[in-house]
Amino acid sequence: MKPDGAIACAVAILACQFALACPAIAQDVAEGQRLFGRCAACHAVGDRARHRTGPQLNGVVGRVVGSAEGFRYSKAFVRLKDEGQVWTEAMLDEYLARPAEAIRGTRMTFAGLSKAQDRANVIAYLKSLQPTQIVRGAE
Numbered sequence: 001m002k003p004d005g006a007i008a009c010a011v012a013i014l015a016c017q018f019a020l021a022c023p024a025i026a027q028d029v030a031e032g033q034r035l036f037g038r039c040a041a042c043h044a045v046g047d048r049a050r051h052r053t054g055p056q057l058n059g060v061v062g063r064v065v066g067s068a069e070g071f072r073y074s075k076a077f078v079r080l081k082d083e084g085q086v087w088t089e090a091m092l093d094e095y096l097a098r099p100a101e102a103i104r105g106t107r108m109t110f111a112g113l114s115k116a117q118d119r120a121n122v123i124a125y126l127k128s129l130q131p132t133q134i135v136r137g138a139e
């Protein structure tokens, strides 16, 4: 079953009246996987994922920013890595909404996902991916 965003939200809000743990927005992994089609031109995931225009994203939630081995990141990302910044869901939400504004100088030329529900679903999908180590990265 794949309820659309609005219905998923309404269901989440209703469920929240009875549950203690209540995410702000329900997350739908399958829908996130579908939406990832917009990212796949630049980002590989899964077994033997190689870097493309963007780094592979296996295990990116909880990963240090700019730390996929063998990928050449922007200076902005290198700075965040040096600070030891880790991708939290909140940071991803902000970055994916408007990459160029969230991290000035990023090389990710993607306009962003304007809908909070879409971002929540994509982040849910990213969370479902296990970390893997890259053997060789195409630049």
Ligand code: HEC
Binding pocket: 036, 038, 039, 040, 041, 042, 043, 053, 054, 055, 057, 060, 064, 065, 066, 067, 068, 072, 073, 074, 076, 077, 092, 096, 105, 106, 107, 108, 109, 110, 113, 122
């Ligand atoms: C046009 C190519 C392109 C598209 C489309 C794109 N990205 Fe990116 N992405 C990049 C590049 C390039 C970087 C590296 C950014 C830098 O070095 O500043 C990046 C970085 C990232 C990072 C940080 C990775 C790390 O190792 O720190 C995440 C997370 C990410 N992208 C997610 C997404 C998601 C999710 C989508 C789809 C909604 C997407 N990107 C669409 C090119 C793209």
